Amino acid sequence: MPDRTDHRILRHLMADPQAPNAVLAQRAGVAPASLWRRLEKLRETGVIAAIQNRIDWRKLGYEVQVSLRFTLDKTSPRAFDEFMAAAREVPEVTEIQTFLGSVDLRLSVIARDMAHWQQIYRDRILTLPHVSDSDALMLVSTIKDSGELAL
Known part of the structure; x- marks a missing residue:
């Protein structure tokens, strides 16, 4: 300890x-x-998992950040696995999280601009398997972005 x-x-x-x-x-x-x-x-002991460099995607031209929440149709036993495998193939997906509750998964997606976002949404997001419901939240500003906790 x-x-x-x-x-x-x-x-x-x-x-x-x-x-x-x-x-x-x-x-x-x-x-x-x-x-x-x-x-x-x-x-x-795994207390320090990794030292990472963080990329500021906005400085590389990705101005749009969207958080997508999904509820899956769980009638297929492989719904989670197939959804996650397909989501991993979307290059603009920077994060995939799973949850307990009414939302099953959340994806963080970046895009250069609204036209690029629309293309990603139509061509890649709408084709993800086993989706029964989804919700999109577009990032306006980040107030706090820290993994720090008082030790």
Whole structure:
């Protein structure tokens, strides 16, 4: 179980994931060798799953972001598997999540503009299998986008 020192390291790591280990060690108040051992243990135990670079899709020309919620027709035992396999094939789908409740799945989709969104929707989204109901939410602005939690 991570201790207070691990939590302190994780706080500094979340605040600046690109920080060199020497800087991170100094900020967390531990020796560089101790930091390295602790980071390795946090990775081995799965506390740190990955260090990722995030792409700002808007800066690459993708101005439209849509969250699509789907309820599937579950009369087919393979409905979830077939839907997810088809959704994975849509290049503009950046995220697929499953839920319990009235919504079964959610897709995050990006598009360059409204014309591109309309093409993706008509050609790829409407052809996804086993859909009994769907709802689209277009992103207007992001107020908070953080995986951080007080440790």
